[in-house]
Amino acid sequence: MLPKFDAADVWKYLLETPVEVPRPNIYMAVPTIYVRLIEHYKKLFTGGGSYSRSKEFIRATCTQKIRLMISGSAALPVPVLERWKEITGHTLLERYG
Numbered sequence: 001m002l003p004k005f006d007a008a009d010v011w012k013y014l015l016e017t018p019v020e021v022p023r024p025n026i027y028m029a030v031p032t033i034y035v036r037l038i039e040h041y042k043k044l045f046t047g048g049g050s051y052s053r054s055k056e057f058i059r060a061t062c063t064q065k066i067r068l069m070i071s072g073s074a075a076l077p078v079p080v081l082e083r084w085k086e087i088t089g090h091t092l093l094e095r096y097g
Contacts, residue, residue, distance in 0.1 A: 005036075007036045011040060011041070015057075015058060015061050015062075025067040025068070028069075028070040029070075029071065030072060031073075031077065034076070034092070038087065058087065058088070059087065059088060059089045063088065063090065068093060070092065070094075071092045071096075072096050076094045
């Protein structure tokens with residue numbers, strides 16, 4: 001678990017944690033966090049970011065390392081759901097109420 005939310009740190013943790021290091025295989029967040037992760041992803045690839053990983057690598061890594069991604073506590077906007085699937089290959093499980 002990370003001490004506080006930072007989109008860059010979350011992406012780094014999800015993509016660069018070595019296989020031999022214990023890591024979660026479920027990721028749960030509120031819709032706002034997914035929006036911020038998508039915004040950071042855009043910066044990496046369209047805002048002059050210097051991230052060395054390809055879009056294909058990110059999608060493959062997310063689908064291999066993470067079993068389930070969940071959005072909760074508030075309604076998830078459909079555009080966020082669709083964009084997240086494009087980026088990671090995961091259809092977010094929506095749980096709230």
